[in-house]
Amino acid sequence: MEFLEIVQQRRSVKSYDPEKAISDAELKELFDEVVLSPSSFNLQHWTFIAVKDSEQKKLLKEAAWGQPQVEDCSVAIVVCGKLDAYKDAPKIYKDAPKEVQEGLLPMINNFYEGKEQLQRDEAIRSASLAAMTLMYAAKNRGWATGPMIGFDPEAASKLLKLTRAYIPVMLLVLGYQKKAPRPRDYRRPVEEIVRLNTLDGPGLNGA
Numbered sequence: 001m002e003f004l005e006i007v008q009q010r011r012s013v014k015s016y017d018p019e020k021a022i023s024d025a026e027l028k029e030l031f032d033e034v035v036l037s038p039s040s041f042n043l044q045h046w047t048f049i050a051v052k053d054s055e056q057k058k059l060l061k062e063a064a065w066g067q068p069q070v071e072d073c074s075v076a077i078v079v080c081g082k083l084d085a086y087k088d089a090p091k092i093y094k095d096a097p098k099e100v101q102e103g104l105l106p107m108i109n110n111f112y113e114g115k116e117q118l119q120r121d122e123a124i125r126s127a128s129l130a131a132m133t134l135m136y137a138a139k140n141r142g143w144a145t146g147p148m149i150g151f152d153p154e155a156a157s158k159l160l161k162l163t164r165a166y167i168p169v170m171l172l173v174l175g176y177q178k179k180a181p182r183p184r185d186y187r188r189p190v191e192e193i194v195r196l197n198t199l200d201g202p203g204l205n206g207a
């Protein structure tokens with residue numbers, strides 16, 4: 001698909017065909033694209049829990065206020081953020097030149113250590129960017145997705161056995177669309193959302 005088509009046709013889909021599956025091999029190909037998403041210092045603060053098991057999907061649905069798409073989709077993916085991703089820097093930069101390692105590794109550590117809010121912000125930012133890649137890559141394969149925040153993070157964390165270093169950032173349902181979503185809702189116009197130079201600056205083309 002052309003990129004413009006992907007962007008224009010991606011929708012948040014709630015109705016899925018429960019009979020259709022997505023194989024591990026197909027998921028692998030999808031995630032091979034997702035890992036190319038950007039992240040600060042390339043720390044890749046994301047981890048995905050792909051829930052395919054029908055019993056586990058049912059339990060996840062319960063943690064998601066009973067929203068049926070969590071059970072009907074082929075794979076319910078919990079996009080998790082890794083709070084202590086900065087500790088992975090030595091592994092990530094292990095093949096970098098020595099002088100890069102010597103400059104970067106202490107810098108990354110100082111930047112994040114002891115800064116819980118920043119660790120959380122980064123985990124959410126990076127995981128969210130990866131989630132967007134996933135939605136577009138899935139659309140390109142003819143699959144539908146739906147991002148969801150309607151779930152109890154504590155119940156989901158317990159169910160998925162997340163340790164303290166991980167937060168569930170977003171739930172993404174993935175599968176084959178059954179019913180088309182309703183027409184797109186209102187989008188704020190570009191004239192309103194883009195301001196030049198400062199918040200009180202003009203819009204594009206003087207708008």
Ligand SMILES: Cc1cc2nc3c(=O)[nH]c(=O)nc-3n(C[C@H](O)[C@H](O)[C@H](O)COP(=O)(O)O)c2cc1C
Nearest residue numbers: 010011012013014147148149150151170181184185
């Ligand atoms: C972070 C986030 C959380 C969302 N949570 C839910 C949700 O829990 N349930 C749901 O049905 N839709 C959810 N949505 C989907 C939005 O309602 C949808 O993206 C928005 O209405 C725009 O529609 P579109 O994605 O089809 O263009 C969520 C979207 C985002 C980005």
